[in-house]
Amino acid sequence: MAGRPRNAVVLTEDERATLLTWTRSRTCAQARALRARIVLACEEEPTNSDVARRLGISRDMVAKWRARFVAERLAGLDEQPRAGRPPTADDDTVAHALLRTLTPPPPGVRKTWSSRSMAAETGLSQSTVNRIWRTYRIRPGARATAGPREAWSLPEHTEDVVGLFIAPPVCVLAVTARAGRTAVATGAGRLFGHDLEAPHVLAVACAFAALRGDGQRSGTLGTDAPGSGDLGAFLRQVRSTAGPGAAVHLLAHGIPAPAPAVPRTRWHHTPGPAEWADETRRLLAADAQAAADAAPDPHRLRDALLTWSTTWTRSAAPFTRVAGPRPAYDIPANCGRDDDSNARDGRALADATGIPHDGPPGAPDTTDPVVGLLRDAVLAGGHRPGDRVRETPLAAGLGLSRRVVRAGLQTLAEEGMLDLLPGGATAVPSLTAKDVLDLYALRASLGALLIRRVAMLGPDRLAPASAALAEVRAAARARDYVGIREVDLRFQDALARIADLPQAAVTFERLTARLRMFVALLDMDYSQAFETITNEDTAVYDALQDADGNEAARLWRVKIERCVRYMIAQLPEDDVAPHLWTTLAGRPRLRPGESRDGGH
Known part of the structure; x- marks a missing residue:
């Protein structure tokens, strides 16, 4: 007949808490969890037989782990080296x-x-x-x-x-x-x-x-x-x-x-x-x-x-x-409550919530990485205005099928970067003074609207713009006249996304895509415009920091006028329409010390 065990188990609060944790953990080894249950039961049951009956195990097992715990406490429940020949499989x-x-x-x-x-x-x-x-x-x-x-x-x-x-x-x-x-x-x-x-x-x-x-x-x-x-x-x-x-x-x-x-x-x-x-x-x-x-x-x-x-x-x-990247036509539609189709790759939602998004702030968005590759290839392809974009050389150069290239070029046409021709072909857009004025007229008005909206939201929302402005300043310090063209546009797109007006922001970014093509076609020289671009972007940002929407919009119009005057000046002489921009759009009011000329 079993008597009361010689080794009574008395637990401290810390020991009891640790043992309970082992019994409840999903990741604890089953053998260790069983030993913990044995020790906890030994504190409550008077004999080894009672513990064995309660847990459905042998009395010998209860006696073994009771004795080991009394002698070594929690460390005694660890696996001990076994006698005999060590394992031969290293x-x-x-x-x-x-x-x-x-x-x-x-x-x-x-x-x-x-x-x-x-x-x-x-x-x-x-x-x-x-x-x-x-x-x-x-x-x-x-x-x-x-x-x-x-x-x-x-x-x-x-x-x-x-x-x-x-x-x-x-x-x-x-x-x-x-x-x-x-x-x-x-x-x-x-x-x-x-x-x-x-x-x-x-x-x-x-x-x-x-x-x-x-x-x-x-x-x-x-x-x-x-x-x-x-x-x-x-x-x-x-x-x-x-x-x-x-x-x-x-x-x-x-x-x-x-x-x-x-x-x-x-x-x-x-x-x-x-x-x-x-x-x-x-x-x-x-x-x-x-x-x-x-x-x-x-x-x-x-x-x-x-x-x-x-x-x-x-x-x-x-x-x-x-x-590999999934083509745009193969991406499943998003219908869940977390979908934000207006956020354009989730960036607007990320800016609104303060969660950082991938890539540089204001970088071109796309639903398909292939489209990004095609965009870069077309911009670097040495095309002239009106040239048809050939699918076969692009497919061979990028290692893609013509079907994927065709779908990507269609996306670029929808973004406004390319012109869509009858039959589904695409072409580099034509470039006349009227095309430049048309693009910048929309960009000036829409940009002013978005900038006023950003000012209403307050300076707490300006983190993406601050990061983009840092890229502008870095490009200026490095005298990177090619890179500053891109980061300046990224700064502008970052402002558009912050505004939390999804349809307006999408339209603005499509205008940016077309503007990128214009800049590439004209191979515009920004080597003398580092200081001008940096000062313009900084002035707009500072006005938004002060929540002064009217001043920020005025500075935006000053920047746009300088841009359009400089781009028109790069066109062939017979395409130039002197004073057409100021006749149509008027002239923004200048502050003392500001100039309408700026090499940008």
Whole structure:
């Protein structure tokens, strides 16, 4: 008959709080959580038999952990080294066994590896192979299966896998999700296609990162941490690839807190590589029913990872994969409550809420990164007014299909940068004095309206304009006469977005796109205008800081008059219409010391 135990358990408040935390934690090992429950029950129950009956375990187990806790307190609940021969599989052996699963089995063996065939191949025991595979959730040949969703895991309604980054010990999978989606879209999407091996390959990748990254962890991901600079570049690239309206979710293992902060992204930290592998299987379960031949090369991820990992050293570059940009015509419509179609890539919403957006303030927006490439290519293409923009040379130069180029040129025509011809072709706009006057007349009036609106909102909203003005000043200091043309326009577009008048801001930015083309066609020389541009933009900004909308609008009109006079002066002599601008638009009132001439 069991008597009262000799070792009574009396807990301090701190010990009780720690034990309760272990029993409630989602990330605590089950063995540790059970030991915590045993000790807590020992405080309440008089005998080991009562504790064993209450928890459904043996009396010997209760006696063991009661005695160890009384002797060593909380430290006694840690796993103790076991007697006997130490494990024979070191990290190098485990890594070899993991990577071997990425290669085909030898002839005469079934299509996928079994623990028996892997044991014969590596010289390990079958039980050791099984233990390695269980530890890291390695399942050669197994299909992805949907499992329960944990608190830290990815959202149910993901859309695409758009990036993979491995730099031991860091492992990051980037997926996108859009507001208002009601079903799981293609999980692997543009990055993996319908590669049925992807879940297995990703599990091996994370296991390899955990093994090779052992001892490299630090308290924070500083500039000297493994792959820290590359991770920042990867995150920016993924954010750009995701496109507007898409939230980026990052499933991560091996990143110590705090993780790098990136606008419109959310980190999901897994407790270990096994949980990371389970989550990727849950994510890719929707693709498991797709045909294996749906991807053009179902083994490319496996082969690329195998090549990288077998040659990996601590100084090696990270393994990265980022999906290609999605064409504009393939981007799903945003219908959720978080969609802000008037915000133009979310920037107006970001400015209004104080959350920074990607890219320089006032930089040209686009719903498709391809359009940005086309915009730059057309501006640098040496076209003359009226020239037709040829799709074939652009497609060859950028490595894109003609269909994608055609869709991008249509977008540029909708923005106002190109003229749309019959049949869907596009051309560089013509350039006459009337075209310049037409453009600047709209820009002067609309800009004045937007600037008055910015003044009404107060100086607290001027952060994007301040950042853009800093770029103007930097270009002036560097005497960058090409760059200052662009950053001056960015400053103006930043003001338009701050105004929180979405339709007016979109129209203003389309005028900016056309103005960029005019400036490129005339190859305008701004080498003598650094001081003028900086002073003009600073004066407008200072007036807005003082919430003086009338003065800011007047300074805007002074700036526009100087701009239009300078641009008309670059046109051929027979296109010049002297005094036409002042006849139509009038002359803004000048303050003492101001001049109508300014080389800009």
